[in-house]
Amino acid sequence: MTLQGWLITDPDCGFCQRSAGWLGEQFAGPWTNTPAASAVRERFDITEGQASQAVWFVVTSDGAIVSKHRGSSAVARLISLRGGIWRMARIAEVPPFVWLAQAVYRVIARNRHRLPGATAACELPKAD
Numbered sequence: 001m002t003l004q005g006w007l008i009t010d011p012d013c014g015f016c017q018r019s020a021g022w023l024g025e026q027f028a029g030p031w032t033n034t035p036a037a038s039a040v041r042e043r044f045d046i047t048e049g050q051a052s053q054a055v056w057f058v059v060t061s062d063g064a065i066v067s068k069h070r071g072s073s074a075v076a077r078l079i080s081l082r083g084g085i086w087r088m089a090r091i092a093e094v095p096p097f098v099w100l101a102q103a104v105y106r107v108i109a110r111n112r113h114r115l116p117g118a119t120a121a122c123e124l125p126k127a128d
Contacts, residue, residue, distance in 0.1 A: 001061050005031030007078060008046060008056035010122075016055065018117030029081040031057070044068065054109060071109070072101035 007023070009016045020033040034040050036051035044058045044065065057074035059066045069077045072092055079089035092101035108115070113122040 003030060003066065004060050005029070005078060005081060006040075006044065006056075006058045006060065007031055007033045007074070008036050008040060008044060008051060008058060009033060010052055010055075011035030011037060012119075012121035013112060014117045014119040015112040015115045015122045020055075023075075023078060027079055027082045027086070029078075031078060031081060054105070072098070072105035075105070076101065 007020055009020050011017070017033075017035070024033060036046065036048075036056075038048075040046075041048060041051055044056070046056055046058075046068075050056070050070070054071040055074050057069045057077045059068075059077070067077075076089045076092040080087045091097050112118060113120070115122075
């Protein structure tokens, strides 16, 4: 059983791509940054709207989806793959820490167009 992680990011968001690059440098492991092109979204059953709203981390085993994580949970899962003390990042997935992690993630996501590496494409779509 071979586990592989896939970080699904907004391909048009400079901040997202820059952040994924930083994560790759700091937390190298059995995962790949995969911009959310239509074939990728279809493979992992993620809609375009879901992909533009938050980062996703999908874990597969021999090609089959084992788990899917969104937003702050996605980041925590990816960081925990480094092992050792970094496994504690998963504490961000349990109450009350999850509430704080989700709030921080939402603030960053809403303001990603103002952060380093951002482009005009980084602004989140307006809710209908």
